[in-house]
Every structure is written in structure tokens, then in C-alpha cells.
Amino acid sequence: MKIDASKPLEYSTEENSNKIFGFWVFLGAEIPLFATLFTVYFVMVNRYASGPSGSELFEIGPVLMETFLLLTSSFTIGLAVHAMRHGYKKAMMVFMAITLLMGLAFVGIEIDEFFTYVHEGATLQTSGFLSSLFVLLGTHGLHVSFGLLWGIGIMIQLWKRGITPATANKTFIFSLFWHFLDVVWIFIFSFVYLKGLM
Amino acid sequence: MDLDKFKVHGEPLIYGAMVSIALATIGIIVGLTYFKKWRYLWREWLTTVDHKKIGVMYILAALLMLFRGGVDAMMMRLQTAAPEMKFLDAQHYNEVFTTHGLIMILFMAMPFIIGLMNVIIPLQIGARDVAFPRLNAVSFWLFFFGAMLLNISFVIGGSPDAGWSAYFPLASIEFSPTVGNNYYSLALQISGIGTLITGVNFIVTILKMRAPGMTLMKMPMFTWSVLITNIIIVFAFPVLTVALALMMFDRLFGSQFFTMANGGMDMLWANLFWVWGHPEVYIVILPAFGIYSEIIATFSKKNLYGYTSMVFSMLIISLLSFLVWAHHFYTMGQGAMVNSFFSITTMAIAVPTGVKIFNWLFTLRKGRISFTTPMLYTLAFIPIFTIGGVTGVMLAMASADYQYHNTMFLVAHFHYVLIPGAVFAVIAGFYYWFPKVFGFRLNERLGKHSFWWIVISFNVTFFPLFFLGLMGMTRRMYTYSEETGFGPLNMLSFVGAVGLAIGFVLLVYNIYWSTRYMPRDETNDPWDGRTLEWATHSPMPVYNFAIVPKVKTRDALWSAKHENIPLYDDKTITKIHMPSNTGKPFILGVIFFFLGFFLVFSMWIPAIVSGIGVIIMLAFMSFDQDSGYYISVDEVKATEKKLMRGETV
Numbered sequence: 001m002k003i004d005a006s007k008p009l010e011y012s013t014e015e016n017s018n019k020i021f022g023f024w025v026f027l028g029a030e031i032p033l034f035a036t037l038f039t040v041y042f043v044m045v046n047r048y049a050s051g052p053s054g055s056e057l058f059e060i061g062p063v064l065m066e067t068f069l070l071l072t073s074s075f076t077i078g079l080a081v082h083a084m085r086h087g088y089k090k091a092m093m094v095f096m097a098i099t100l101l102m103g104l105a106f107v108g109i110e111i112d113e114f115f116t117y118v119h120e121g122a123t124l125q126t127s128g129f130l131s132s133l134f135v136l137l138g139t140h141g142l143h144v145s146f147g148l149l150w151g152i153g154i155m156i157q158l159w160k161r162g163i164t165p166a167t168a169n170k171t172f173i174f175s176l177f178w179h180f181l182d183v184v185w186i187f188i189f190s191f192v193y194l195k196g197l198m
Numbered sequence: 199m200d201l202d203k204f205k206v207h208g209e210p211l212i213y214g215a216m217v218s219i220a221l222a223t224i225g226i227i228v229g230l231t232y233f234k235k236w237r238y239l240w241r242e243w244l245t246t247v248d249h250k251k252i253g254v255m256y257i258l259a260a261l262l263m264l265f266r267g268g269v270d271a272m273m274m275r276l277q278t279a280a281p282e283m284k285f286l287d288a289q290h291y292n293e294v295f296t297t298h299g300l301i302m303i304l305f306m307a308m309p310f311i312i313g314l315m316n317v318i319i320p321l322q323i324g325a326r327d328v329a330f331p332r333l334n335a336v337s338f339w340l341f342f343f344g345a346m347l348l349n350i351s352f353v354i355g356g357s358p359d360a361g362w363s364a365y366f367p368l369a370s371i372e373f374s375p376t377v378g379n380n381y382y383s384l385a386l387q388i389s390g391i392g393t394l395i396t397g398v399n400f401i402v403t404i405l406k407m408r409a410p411g412m413t414l415m416k417m418p419m420f421t422w423s424v425l426i427t428n429i430i431i432v433f434a435f436p437v438l439t440v441a442l443a444l445m446m447f448d449r450l451f452g453s454q455f456f457t458m459a460n461g462g463m464d465m466l467w468a469n470l471f472w473v474w475g476h477p478e479v480y481i482v483i484l485p486a487f488g489i490y491s492e493i494i495a496t497f498s499k500k501n502l503y504g505y506t507s508m509v510f511s512m513l514i515i516s517l518l519s520f521l522v523w524a525h526h527f528y529t530m531g532q533g534a535m536v537n538s539f540f541s542i543t544t545m546a547i548a549v550p551t552g553v554k555i556f557n558w559l560f561t562l563r564k565g566r567i568s569f570t571t572p573m574l575y576t577l578a579f580i581p582i583f584t585i586g587g588v589t590g591v592m593l594a595m596a597s598a599d600y601q602y603h604n605t606m607f608l609v610a611h612f613h614y615v616l617i618p619g620a621v622f623a624v625i626a627g628f629y630y631w632f633p634k635v636f637g638f639r640l641n642e643r644l645g646k647h648s649f650w651w652i653v654i655s656f657n658v659t660f661f662p663l664f665f666l667g668l669m670g671m672t673r674r675m676y677t678y679s680e681e682t683g684f685g686p687l688n689m690l691s692f693v694g695a696v697g698l699a700i701g702f703v704l705l706v707y708n709i710y711w712s713t714r715y716m717p718r719d720e721t722n723d724p725w726d727g728r729t730l731e732w733a734t735h736s737p738m739p740v741y742n743f744a745i746v747p748k749v750k751t752r753d754a755l756w757s758a759k760h761e762n763i764p765l766y767d768d769k770t771i772t773k774i775h776m777p778s779n780t781g782k783p784f785i786l787g788v789i790f791f792f793l794g795f796f797l798v799f800s801m802w803i804p805a806i807v808s809g810i811g812v813i814i815m816l817a818f819m820s821f822d823q824d825s826g827y828y829i830s831v832d833e834v835k836a837t838e839k840k841l842m843r844g845e846t847v
Contacts, residue, residue, distance in 0.1 A: 018329045022402040025432060029394055033436035036473075040444065040455070040466065047461030049454070124453045128461030131453035135444065149813065153820050161823075170820075 003165060008085055010172035012165050023173045027180050034184050037136045041192065044132035051126035054133075054196025057117060063193045066109050067185065070144075073102035074182040077175045084171055089163055093155060096171070099178065100151045103144050110141045133192070140188060143181055150174060203377060203799055204354050211273075211290070216353045245779040247331040248740055249316050250635060252338045256313030257628070259342055261706070263306040266349065268702060270298035272695055275659070279692035281680040291676035292359040293378065297348070299362030304386065305345040307482040307616070310624040312341075312396055315424045315485060318631055319400065321731035321738065322418050324409025324747050329402040331777040332819070337392040337399065339787025344389025347794045351381040355798065358382035361674065363471055363526075364445070366456035366464040371449045377798050383446040384794040390438050397431030400424060409730065411749035415509070418729040418753075419495075419502055422509055423488025426516050427481050433520070434477035441470035450800060465530065472523035480519040482616070484512055486623030487554060490576045493630055494558050496725050497573040498565025501753055504557040511550030518547045528596045529603045537596035544594035551587060555580060570725070571645035575626035578653045579618040586614030589664065604674075607667025613660045625652075625705065633724045637737045638716040640708050648704035655697025662687040662694075720844055728753035733765060735841040741774045741829060744838050771834050777826040786815045 003012045011017045045054070080095035114134070117123075124134045154170050161167055206212050230236050243251060273294050277286045286294065320328055328334050351357045358378035360369035369379045404425045408417070417425075445467070447453040454462040487508075495502045502508065524532060524540040558580060567573070589611040593599055602608055633639045671684050678684050723732040733755045734743050747754065747765040757763040789811040796805035 018402055018406050021406060022329060022398055025398045025401050029398065029432045029436050031436075032433050033440060036437050036440040036470065040440070040470075043463060043466055044455075044461065047463065049459070049461040051460075124447070124451060126454070126460070128454045128457075128463060131447065131455050131462075135447060135453070149817075150820075153817055157821065166823075166825075 009163065009165050009168040010084075011169075016165055016169040019169055020173060020176075023176055027176065030180060034139070034187075037132075037139055038187065038191065041132040041136045044128040045196075047128035048130070049127040051130055052120070052122050053129070054192070055198070057120070057122055058193050058196050060193070060197060062109050062113055063189065066106050067189050069102045069106045069109075070182055070185050073099045073106070074179050076102070077178045081172060081175045084163055084168055087163060089158065092163070092171075093158060096151060096155055096158075100148055100155075103148050103151070103178075107141060107145050107148070110137065136192065137188065140181065140184055143177075143184075147174070147178060147181065150177075206353060206356050211286075212353060219353060240781070241779070244784045245335075245781045247327075247335050247777050247779055247783075249320050249328050249331065249334060250738065252334055253313045253316030253318075254635060255338060256309045256316060256341070259345065260306050260310035260313055260624075263301050263309070263345060264702065267298050267301040267306055268699060270294045270301070272699060274298065275688075275692040275695040277676060278678070278684075278688050280689060281678055281682070281685050283677055286676065288676045289359060292361075292674070293352075293357035295674055296358045296361055296364075296378075296382075297352070300348065300358070300382070300386070301345075303362065303478065303482065303616075304389065305341075305348065307620045307624070308393065308478075309341055309345075311427075311482060311485045311620070312337075312393070314489070314624060314627045314631065315400065315420075317635055318731055319403065319421060319424055320407070321634070321734065321742055322421050322729050323404060323407065323412060324730045324743060324749065325403065325407040326742050326746075326774065327777065328399055329407055330399050332780055332783060333395055333399055335780070335783035336786060337396040339783045340392030340395070340790060341389045343787040343791035344385045344387075344392065344794070347388065347791055347798075348381055348385035350795075351378060351385075351798075355381070363475065364467070365471075366448075366467040367458050369445070369467075370456060371452075372457075379445070380449055380798040383442045383449065384797055387439065387442045387446070388790050388794050390435055390442070393431060394435040394439070397428040397435065400428040401432065404428075409747050409749050412754075415506070416749055416752050416754075419491035419505070419508060420485070420488035420729075423484045423486075423491075423512060426512050427484045430477045430481050430484075430516050430519065434474045434481070437470060438474040441467065441474065444470070446797070450797065465527075468527050468530065469523065472526045473520070476523045476526070477516075477519040479616075480515060482620045484515065486620050487512065489623045489627040489630070490558065490579060491561075492729065493572045493576045493626055494561050495753070496630075496727055497568050497570060497576075498562050499726070500561055500565045501728070501756075502557070503560035503563075504553070505752065507553055508557055511553045514550045515547060518543055518550075522547065525594060525596075525599075528599045541594055541596040545591055548587060548591050548594075555584065570629075571640070571642055571649055572626040572630040574646065574649050575622045575629075575653075578649075579622050579626075582614060582618040582622075582653075582657070586611060586616075586618065590615060602667060604672050605667035606663040606671045606673055609673050610660050610663035610667060613663070617656055617660070622652075630725070631731070633719050634731055634736050634738070636713075638712065638718050639724055640712045641716060644704060644708040644711060648701050648708060651697055651701030651704060655694045655701055657694070659691050659694030659698055662691045666691075718844065723755075726759075728756040730754055733758070739837050739841060741776060741834070744771055744774075744834050745769055771831050771838075773831055774829045774834060775826055776829060778824050780822070780824070782815060782819050782822070786812065786819075789815060 005012070007017075011020065076095045077099045080092050080099060083092040083095060114137075117130075122130050124131055151174060154167065154174055157170065158167050230239060243255065246252065273286060274291070277283050277291055277294075316328070316334070320326070348357075356376040356378045358364065358369075358374075358381055359376065360374050360379060360382075364379060364382055367373055369382070404417075404421060444453070444455045448455050448457065448462075454460040456462050456464050456467045458464065491502050491508060521543040522540055524536060525544045528537050528540070558576075569577075589607070593602055593608060593611055629640055629645060666684055666687050669682075669684065669687075671678065671682070719736055722734070722736045724736075725732070730747060730749070733747060745766055745768075748767050750763050751757040751761075754763075754765060758765040789808055793805060793808035793812060796802075796808060
């Protein structure tokens with residue numbers, strides 16, 4: 001494997017830079033995926049049949065908490081990548097751990113929120129609006145949950161193998177994924193919750 | 199758990215299929231054991247990450263599916279051959295036309311094209327492999343097991359029966375209570391994920407791994423068409439992913455996306471389906487345009503006329519393909535403005551397509567044309583596809599479409615587009631590139647016999663359908679009375695279908711015959727080719743090129759042969775890095791198959807176990823540290839020497 005020392009570790013081999021580019025293309029596919037889910041939601045948003053509407057259901061408190069957690073975790077994963085570029089393995093691991101913990105808290109709040117909705121009689125089966133809400137939020141939440149498992153896997157590899165071109169590459173790609181989830185959340189926050197609360 | 203759900207009742211045909219599937223499986227197992235080929239199969243094929251072998255497996259699977267879909271087609275034509283036919287009942291007929299459409303588009307045309315691009319693209323751009331060889335294996339196995347999942351539906355639980363477009367509310371649990379449409383959503387989902395991964399893989403391969411000197415505008419036309427196709431895949435397939443997921447939620451978990459009550463909206467499905475579905479048409483047709491461009495240039499001994507306009511017309515087609523989806527349902531009440539918009543965008547596609555047709559004709563002009571089998575298919579394609587295109591413009595006119603909609607006219611139109619536009623192309627590409635992969639040509643005489651059977655019978659089969667449509671015969675009608683007068687033309691169409699079947703059987707016989715008797719090719723370049731794939735040996739070594747060529751002109755090999763522009767600046771061989779084989783993609787595919795199967799029957803606990811299995815496999819793949827191996831310089835030199843002597847390695 002030819003290593004190009006003039007580039008950051010995560011880009012240093014041809015395979016690595018291909019992987020990063022490939023992941024950008026994959027994120028290119030995630031955009032129509034979420035765009036479709038948003039479209040479905042917008043089509044369904046006023047079709048709440050006999051069930052509750054968004055303004056009756058949403059509460060700003062937990063949502064602000066979720067937003068704070070996810071946005072901050074996007075910052076800490078950035079710090080992890082920064083530490084990685086300086087070769088500080090320990091700091092990097094700490095920042096990754098903080099990122100994942102905040103992600104975990106986010107998922108926890110979301111699950112709690114889902115339980116509250118269902119408890120109030122707002123289920124996936126109630127109306128077109130709720131079906132699309134649960135599937136949109138659920139898809140995002142599933143991405144975050146998957147990210148948690150993925151992140152743990154990368155942390156184990158970092159811990160065992162140190163910062164190598166391979167692990168650096170994985171961490172960097174993971175950070176792209178994590179930032180992307182953040183962007184999607186900003187849309188959910190604005191167009192689902194804030195708009196729904198109005 | 200309810201065992202009754204697995205059973206499909208009452209049809210001798212289905213029992214026949216069960217017996218034949220069981221016998222074929224036993225036959226394969228016994229055969230592999232008897233000839234001691236298990237190890238060979240596992241080592242050389244199931245665990246391979248070599249793009250050539252993956253491509254060959256795609257093509258084999260596609261050929262198998264061609265016959266499965268073809269049998270469906272024969273059954274339909276037989277059922278409608280005469281009035282009041284008693285061959286199939288209504289439910290069975292519904293299942294047959296649904297699986298015919300699904301299999302032919304998603305499990306025959308697309309994999310055949312993906313197979314050809316797997317084999318050829320890395321060679322054509324002078325690369326040693328695709329960007330992500332292991333992911334490529336994952337793609338293949340997901341496609342393969344998705345296809346198998348759909349295929350077992352015929353004997354376990356029942357096939358989907360709401361048409362290949364699965365319109366709601368017809369496809370909902372209320373109106374289609376069998377598990378058929380569960381199979382639809384899950385089988386397509388699994389293979390669709392595989393296709394999406396292929397899309398990512400090939401975009402990176404083409405953009406990042408071209409031989410030095412090959413700028414975008416020096417790429418061979420097939421590579422261009424594949425690049426554009428994969429961009430369409432990456433933007434269109436996520437929509438299908440969502441649509442299928444929503445379908446699954448509606449059918450398995452009782453959500454209200456497409457229901458008739460509780461705020462559901464059945465038209466949402468039609469929109470989502472066709473936002474993916476129309477670009478899908480171009481996913482199968484654009485690579486075909488690429489294949490034809492290569493073949494026409496090679497067998498006219500001229501460079502392709504209007505290269506730049508070819509590229510731009512494909513780009514425009516790809517863009518427009520996303521702007522026409524509502525022309526599939528003009529008659530479903532969307533108002534004059536919407537219909538006009540989609541009518542205009544649809545007709546606009548005819549312009550860049552026409553540009554391409556003229557470019558091919560100008561390439562032929564004053565060329566030294568040789569009428570080989572691939573060239574015959576290409577020449578037949580041009581007029582037949584034009585008929586398909588013209589009838590397409592007829593359908594594109596929204597007001598006129600109220601007359602043709604859902605009639606056999608439409609069926610005739612899209613067969614006139616898709617069969618020359620995709621099937622002829624993959625067969626032509628198959629004949630054209632076969633010697634590259636196996637080192638010998640297919641027999642030309644048998645090839646031409648098969649060609650004439652296919653081309654003539656194709657017209658006999660589908661041309662009468664235009665008239666049947668204009669007479670008012672709707673599609674998906676399982677029987678009709680004698681007074682309608684549909685009988686004679688339908689009978690003619692059935693005769694054509696038999697001819698088509700003979701043509702395809704001859705094609706397979708040709709493969710068998712040529713494997714046994716055709717002389718092995720010594721030149722590596724049997725057609726006097728123009729592009730890089732012919733610059734290496736046939737069959738090629740695992741590393742494709744011992745020395746990576748330097749590209750200076752568009753038809754690099756042609757320039758090297760006829761204009762003295764050398765392909766290599768420097769002939770030193772260096773060690774070559776290759777990825778090592780892995781069984782994990784295959785195992786992942788198997789687990790996905792079980793996940794899909796358990797979900798189809800709502801068997802939650804085994805489904806959850808399989809889901810966890812998927813995650814464990816992904817973790818295994820992530821932790822894998824195998825970074826491949828090197829082929830030493832001596833080894834490369836020894837292999838090259840052997841290949842020069844005409845031995846296989």
C-alpha cells in the first residue's frame with residue numbers, strides 16, 4: 001500500500017481517498033432518501049383523520065434537548081477528527097465517546113417521546129400523518145442508532161490498532177455520516193416540530 | 199405460526215414447478231458432490247471478488263431469469279391465444295403477468311446490464327478492478343438472493359398479483375391478502391440495496407480509476423453511458439427504497455400511507471413508484487445505447503460520429519427522465535396543467551434520442567460494415583426502436599392517451615422500446631464481449647439463425663398488439679369472449695411468442711456448442727476493436743493489465759494499431775496489489791434472504807434473529823484486516839509468458 005505522507009492520514013492511500021469519495025456519493029443517495037420521506041410527510045401532514053395533529057402532540061422541551069445533544073455531538077465528532085489529525089489517540093477516543101453518549105441520549109429521548117405519543121393514543125396505525133411522522137423520525141433515529149453501533153466498532157478498532165490509515169479513514173467517514181444526520185435533524189426540527197407547533 | 203400460509207393450492211402447474219425446483223436442486227447437489235466441485239465452487243465463484251467473475255455470475259443469473267420470465271410470457275400468450283381459454287384462472291394470470299414484469303425488468307434486464315458493465319468497465323478504462331471489490335460481491339449476492347426470494351414466492355405462499363407497478367389500494371392487505379406483495383416489497387428491497395451499492399461503486403470506479411490520460415471526453419461511449427446510468431441509480435433507487443418500506447409498513451404493520459381511509463393516499467404510491475420507475479427505464483436503456491455505439495463504431499471501422507452530442511444527449515435524457523413520471527397516469531385525475539407539463543417533458547425526450555439515432559446512422563455512412571451477429575442486432579435495433587419511440591410520442595400526448603391508456607397498444611409500445619432497447623443490446627453485447635471473457639467466439643452461423651428467429655418473431659408477437667390495443671383490448675385481461683374479435687391477432691401473437699422461445703433456446707444452444715467446438719482465439723482482438731478492453735489477453739488474467747496503458751486519444755487501441763500512437767510509455771512490470779477472496783458477502787446475502795423470508799410471513803422472532811445476524815456480519819466485515827495480497831513481478835512475467843503462448847491460467 002503506497003502511503004502519501006503529504007496528505008492527512010485518512011486520505012493517504014488511493015483506497016482511502018476512494019472510500020471517502022464513495023461515501024460522499026453514498027450521502028448523495030441519502031439526500032433523495034430523506035427528501036422522499038420529507039415529501040411523504042408534507043403530503044400527509046394535514047391528513048390526521050380522527051387522530052391528533054402535530055400541534056396537539058409536539059412538546060418543545062424534549063425536542064430542544066434532542067437538538068442540543070445532536071448539534072453538540074456534531075461538534076465533538078469534529079474535535080475527535082481534529083485530535084486524530086494531531087495524533088492524540090486518547091483525546092480522540094474521549095471525544096468520540098462523548099459524541100456517542102450524546103447520540104445515545106438523543107435516541108433515549110426519542111424512544112421516550114415515541115412511548116409518550118403511543119400512550120396518548122397516537123400510533124403508527126392511527127392516521128396517515130402519524131404513519132409518516134413515525135417513519136420519518138424513525139428512519140433518522142435508526143440512522144443514529146446504527147451510527148452508535150458503528151462508532152463503538154470504530155472505537156474498539158482504534159483502541160486495539162491505534163491511529164492507522166485504515167482507522168483514521170473509518171473515523172473520518174463516520175464523522176461525515178454523523179454531520180449528515182445533524183443536517184437532516186435541522187430539517188426535522190424546523191419543518192416537522194417548529195412548523196407543527198405553530 | 200400458521201403452516202397453511204405456505205401452501206399454494208390447486209394448480210397442477212404449481213405442483214409441476216415445485217417438483218421441477220426440487221429435482222433441479224437435488225440434481226445440482228448430487229452433481230456437485232459427484233464431480234467433487236464444492237471446493238471449486240466456493241473458492242472460485244462464491245467467494246470471488248474479481249469483477250470479471252462477478253459479472254459472469256450476474257449474466258448467468260440474468261439468463262436464468264430470462265427463461266423464468268419467458269415462461270411467464272408464454273403462459274400469458276397461450277392463455278389469451280383464443281377466446282374463453284381455460285389454461286389459467288384469473289388469480290394465477292394476475293400472478294403471472296406481475297412476476298413477468300418484475301423479473302424481466304429488475305432481475306433480467308438490469309442484472310444483465312450490470313453484469314456486462316462489471317466485466318467490461320474496468321477493462322475499458324484500463325483499471326485493475328472496481329473501486330470496492332468486496333462491496334461489489336455484496337451487491338451481487340444481495341441482487342441474487344433478492345431474486346431468489348421473489349422466485350420462491352411461486353411455490354411458497356403465492357406470488358405478487360397486483361401488477362409490476364403494484365398500485366394501491368389493489369396491492370394493500372385488504373385487496374391482496376396473500377403474502378405475494380410482501381414478497382414484492384422485500385425481494386425488491388434486498389436486491390435494490392444491492393443495485394444502489396453498485397451505483398456508488400461504479401461512479402467511484404469510473405471517476406477515480408481511469409488509466410492515466412483518459413480524460414472524461416476520451417472515455418469510451420459505453421463507459422459514459424454506464425457513468426450516467428449509475429448517477430441515475432444513485433438518485434432514483436432511494437425513492438424505491440422508501441416506497442417499498444412504506445409498502446411494507448402498510449402491509450405488515452398496518453400503517454396508513456396508501457389506505458383508502460384514515461388519511462392514507464393511494465395516489466402517493468403511484469407517484470413514488472414512477473419517480474423511481476421512469477428513470478429505471480433509462481437505467482436499462484442508456485447502457486444499451488452505449489453498447490450499440492461501441493458495436494457500430496467497431497463494425498463500421500469508423501470512429502463514432504458526434505461523440506460530444508452523444509454524451510450531451512445522454513445527460514439530457516437522464517435529467518428529463520426524472521421529469522416525466524406522471525405520464526404513467528394521465529387518466530387518474532390530475533388536471534390539464536399537470537398533464538400538459540408532463541406531456542411536454544415526455545415528448546422532449548424524443549429529441550436527444552433522435553440525435554443519437556442520427557449519430558449512429560452517420561457512423562454507418564461510408565463505413566466498411568461487417569455484418570456480424572452483434573452488428574445485426576444493432577442494425578435491427580434502429581428501425582424497431584424507432585417504431586417504439588414514435589408510438590411513445592403518440593402515448594405522450596395526454597389527450598390522445600385517454601384512448602390508448604391501459605390497452606395492448608401500450609404493451610406493444612414498451613415491448614418495442616425495451617426489447618430492442620435492452621434485450622437486443624445485452625445479447626449484442628454478449629456476442630461482442632464473449633470472446634474477451636472466454637477466449638473464443640460464439641458460432642456466427644448459429645448466432646445468425648437465432649437472430650432471425652428472435653427479430654422476426656418479435657415483430658410477429660408484438661406488432662398485432664398495437665392493433666389489438668386500438669381495437670380496445672385492455673391489458674391484463676385474462677380472457678375475452680369471441681364476439682370481441684380479438685382472437686385471430688392474439689393467436690398470431692402466440693405463434694410469434696413460440697418463435698421467440700425457439701430463438702432464445704438457439705442462443706443457449708449456441709453457448710453450449712461454441713464452448714465445445716469453437717477454435718480458441720489467438721489474437722485477443724477478434725473484432726479489430728477500438729477500445730482498451732481488447733488490449734489485454736482473452737481471457738484476461740486476474741490483474742487485467744500487466745502494465746497500465748497510457749491513453750492519448752479517444753479510441754486508444756485503434757490509434758495504437760493504426761496511427762502509431764503507442765499505448766505504453768514504459769514497459770516495466772511492477773508488483774500488483776489485488777484484493778483477496780472472502781465468503782462474507784455470500785453469507786450476508788444468505789442472511790438477508792432469511793430476513794426477507796421471515797418478514798414475508800411475519801415471523802418476528804426469527805426475523806429479529808436474522809436482523810441481528812446482518813449487523814454481526816457487517817461488524818465482521820468492518821473488523822476484517824485483510825488488505826489483499828501482491829502478485830510479484832516474476833509471477834506476472836510468468837503469467838504473461840503463458841498467456842502469450844495461448845495457454846489459459
